[in-house]
Amino acid sequence: MESLLTWLENQLADNSIFTLQTLSHYADGLTTTVQLVFLSLIIGLIAAVPLAIGRGSRHAWIKWPIFAYTYVFRGTPLLIQLYLIYYGVVFVDGIQESWLWVILEDPFIPALIAFTLNTAAYTTEIFRGAIKSTSKGEIEAARAYGMSPGLTMRRIIIPSAFRRALPAYGNEVIFMLHASAIASVVTIMDLTGAARFVYARYYAPFEAFLFVAAIYLCLTFAILYFFRHLEKKLLAHLQPQTG
Template structure:
């Protein structure tokens, strides 16, 4: 074990943390929007919307993220129409391609989490809201959303951790986040295990922080389950 290399690799690898956090954060925000749309389509009862949402979830859950990243980064650029469109300055950048791929990927999994959460809402709750004279929107805002968020939170926390791990694939399309930097350091130093340990500890630290944050959010959102002081 070479401690010098290990210690000197810490600042280099830590410098990849902001990029990882950006990929996860932006991907997660965009993914949540996509997931909401997909869940809405899936539960809308409209045959076309249900079909499109199901197809989206099936394709993005059934294929590896690597295929999705390659398809967006290399595949779309094959078409002259894409290269001449207004979107090209975005789709040309590996940064935005990675975020788009991560968002589409997590959106498919998250929409299933949201769908499950909404389906577990007791029917009586919605009926009671109706009986109180609440409209569709008010029922959604006051009854469905608060219960669904509590239901979905634990699974959503797992999804964020999976997303941190998935963001390492951005290194394959040249982005130098934590894994990308580790991949570059290994042939420079020949210290595979040392660099692996440092990079691994950084990821474990990130994931631990996320798990704690989700646990805290859960605690905040379920005051009714806590013993009264």
């Protein structure tokens, strides 16, 4: 088995810079990128739903803090947010002596926090717009059926808003995938970090970064296909009937 791996590595080395070692770096980078994007999107989506509901509240003490949060995180670059969280956490008094430092000293966690806060801000506005555009007829029908405001929100407004928000949210997922490339600036070995490693070792920028670009392209097409399929399934009742 070892001789087979050695032969395969020699064959790859004869033709390109992609040895088993560099391919393993790309595989590890792909795993890190997928984990970072997936976790930030899931946590951000969970946080965005109540924030979007609160954003439409009539109470100023609820909606204005949410507005300020979304305004700041949508109005500033994600890279700056990542720097502030990654480097700024060190200056919190007593943080390095607390149990939290065991978690926060791993660069993956500050990056996850920055990505989650950023995508939650965008997703909040996406869902707020979808909730706001809910047909009054749907709400009136729910009230006529005897549903309470909470039940109407849970059974009618949120599912309807989620279907309408799908196209915009699909774009947000793709944006987060592409934005994840900046994670390498805080020493995270993601896809871009793996490309930098290969470039530094073999001085082959075109091969290293074009290969990563191809991986990002494949991931983007997979996300597009998933959301197109989901839209067709959830919005089938809006499609024109033929025959």
